[in-house]
Amino acid sequence: MQRFQCEPRQDWQAAVEAVGFDFHTFDAAPYWREEAFWQFTPAEIEGLEACANTLHSMCMQVVEATIADRKLPLFGITGLAAELVQESWARRDPHLYGRVDLAYDGSGPPKFLEYNADTPTSLFEAAIVQWYWKEAVHRGADQFNSLEEGLIERFRQLLRGLPSADPRRHLHLSCVVPNLEDEGNLKYLEACAIDAGFATTRIDIADIGWNAQTRRFVDLEERPIARMFKLYPWEWMVREEFGANISESGTQFIEPAWKMILSNKAILAQLWEMFPHHENLLPAAFDKAPIARLSPNGLVRKALLGREGENVTIYDPDGSVAQAQDGSYGAEGYLWQARTNLAKAGPAGTAVLGVWLIGDEARGMGIREADGLITNDNCHFVPHIF
């Protein structure tokens, strides 16, 4: 794999806006960057695809074992959250998508950093924006990207066997409004759901109603919500006022509650315990002592429920702090992971490879670059080809 500098398209803003990308720039700084791109060999792409499929399958085994062995408290999942996880897993509530973040610079096997399994974003950029960039700039090249086909297929599976009057044929999609990025991802998923045959309604998460008589969640027109895609963290839902109504409501949530296990950094320690020294895993534990000697490059401390790089601290081998980002997470506890090398992007920058799982299958990839060591919400999306 190699990173190339290039000239962005002269009218790149107009070009990406033409495909519906209206959050390409945040606070005057471009989030979408096409003055560079990554080129992979077909073998590298095959390796990344296989790695993501393997990791997903291992993670699903951890979910099974965690619930069977009653280990949810290790994840900080207790009370109502634990009930919802168990119920949704017992029903095998379907999941839609997730993104495994990998450290990979072309040498050695890719290493698993974490699983964005509950509220992953940058889907639209990976599925649409970089595809049209490739079509415009590298028409003959290929791209690890069958995301849209994957999403539509997955939505079709969710409709399979449902009679035409089944309320689950109507998908409500919800996120925090206003938020251009989250709404952009939501609208894209809605378009795929419509393509697959769903009726859809978008609703601000704060507009969701609870009908105390029918014991159902309802939309603004007071229609019951049978199925809802929510771009909103499960751990927030369970602690909010309506959390107590979730089980009773009968609403099928996508992603399902059992994804709380995958999106929790504690899974990294469980993976290392179940599959020690697997080539795609970094040593990880709740305590740094057991993994310190396995981590010659230093350690990374992550909040169990941290998002967007918040509450991540990176330590050098001598124990000094190489980079730290504060944030609002961490009360739930921390996890230690061996530090590994990220692909270099420019003089001080780093790149993380996000491979998208649609259902249980790796279907595409998006690359995000950070100016430093931590990939946070100031990172940039950079396209790729192979």
Added chain:
Amino acid sequence: MNGLSPLVLALAGIVLLAGCDDDKKAARNNQAPTGQQAKIYKDLDSCLAEAKDMDQVQSCRAGYQQALAQMAEAPRFDDRARCEDVYGPGNCVPRGAYVNNGGGGFIPFMMGYMMGGGFGGRTVYQPVFIDRAGAAYAGGSVVSNPRWSGGDPGPRVATAPSSIARGGFGKSAMAKVTVGG
């Protein structure tokens, strides 16, 4: 406040509603008694016209402002046609007409505003919408319906807020910029 001019549309039938027998009715419906009168005005001027002192003038103004703010909660539709199916032709506007950064979608005109009628005697201010059949809604409840009195769109009691509660999700996000990862 652009987009309010269509309020000059006639607002037949809505006048004022009293709490009189509500408490019994509320008890039967297993709802908190309203404990106070709820009144509906078609606009600020009609409220001011009834005001007897400066307190009431203030109350009219505050109520109108709060009802306008509540337009953020108005039923939202993806397209004008679906909105008009419910509220009648010409009775819907882009959400942005009432709501700053209102995004997409259409909502019905505010055809009036209701003051009072909250749980436990709390005063609430709600925008009033009228559907194509002439029924008036405030806070999710029907507050006036021509069918109730044989086609006479006369005043009816205002009910306590409906059994639909909202806002039970989303509070954790208020301090956050984005929830994705």
